[in-house]
Amino acid sequence: MIVVDRLTKTYGAKKAVDDLSFTVSPGRVTGFLGPNGSGKSTTMRCMLGLDAADSGSVTFDGKKYSELDRPLTHIGSLLDAGDAHKGRSARNHLRWIAATHGFPASRVDEVLQQVGLQDAAKTKVGKFSLGMRQRLGLATALLGNPQIVILDEPANGLDPEGIRWTREVMRSLADAGRSVLVSSHQLVELSLVADDLVVIGQGKLISAGPISQFMTQHAKTWVHVVSPQFEQLAALVSARGGQVERTSDGGDFHGITAMQIGEIAAANSIVLHELAPQTGSLEQAFLDATDTAVEYRGDLSVTSEVAK
């Protein structure tokens, strides 16, 4: 289990992480979300002792990272797929890491096979595609067969098969009782694999808990209705305080439940062809939850005279 307790990290005048607390439980995949610059990577670096926190603590099964004996056997991490010498082969890259813990060369070959890079073992990392580098980064994380895995954007640059494979790896690790913390901007993918979510914005915690709880709190819900007497139903729903949004085949009702609409329809002998409760996507929920915490926002209305 990972316990992050009141972690704070400041760079100059900027608070990158601000009094952040959350836990990552064994047997679960925890998604770590936040807009760009929200402090996800800084938090991960502080967790692994790469950056010194100003205050607060991070413990792994009760121990600080620096207190762990043979840390790669406890925690595997992938922070940046680019963290590899471009002139070194994949196998040699893993060999020097394995040497820090006295792992045999056979373990290097094993993880290369696990991530599907056995045929590229002697290829220099500089010739790798981004997807292959991600796989090599995952191999690094899995080298010590750790109980806790921390992954920063592991699916970045992977093809659909690679994305599915990453998802399966994370799921199988969690199913084996391991704690998996994964940051990603691929929200659809995350929604397929994450059990819990930790959402931060401008270094502060916005939400932490099961993904269902996050969706209940932040995702929009509405009811899609198709009826030959739609206008009559819309008037009745409006009178009960619901909002109506027309669509090509009927309309969406907001602020009222499917059960209430069904009762209104039954009471007024209105025929319903479709009565479907809808929930917004994780992406929409995430955007709504972090809307006030977005630090870098584009403005497409800005166009230079030259471009015109």
Next chain:
Amino acid sequence: MMFNAFRSELIKLRTTRAPKVVLACAVFLPMIIQVLISMFGYKDGVVGSTVISNMSGSGPLVALLLGVVGVLCSTQEYSQGTIRITLVAIPHRFTVLMAKVLTMLVVSCTAIATYLAGGLALSQLVMNARGLKFELIGSYGRIIIGFFVLVPLLSILGLSLGIIFKSPPGAISAVLLWPTLIEGMIFGLLSVALNKNYFRWAPVQNGFQLVRDVMDHELNSWGIATAYFASFVSVFVVISFISFMKRDA
């Protein structure tokens, strides 16, 4: 942990091209020069100096190139981002630093041993074949000790500068330009301006003094030069250690 860290550092050095090329240049370039001297020098058949005296002329070259290897040992970690993986694998930064220092000591001592043994052996073969009368070392055992002091220290200086600069161009420039240009300018100008021999206190020149066959009396004696040069390197080692221990990766 320390032994594993040391093994890991050796693998890092062995599996990238740049340190291997520079190391090969440090060992074989002066060795080739020595063989050429043995082959084509002494046309009149008289060998006026020991072989080790001739080899000592290459001391600064060997030392500077090992300094570059030291720079690469540290800066490659930053330029390629592997420092993060290193520190995740070995969270105790002091262990990482000591492993790097130990690696440079072993690599530089091995390089000197190879250069000296190879150079002396090849010279003997060639000069024997030419029927020349010569002495290999004579009373110049001091030069051999000097090699084993100067070169490891300069390689550790390179390592320290690499940790301080983090980028190869800056650190390599410093390790090459300071002894060959900047030091001479600073201490030379000081000597002229203040009409006193301040060149005596040019640190790396004191280091080079250790492998001179004829001691430069403008500089310090062998013992003082050793202590002074070692102190100079120690200052950079301490600065680099402090910055490495505190710096965010």
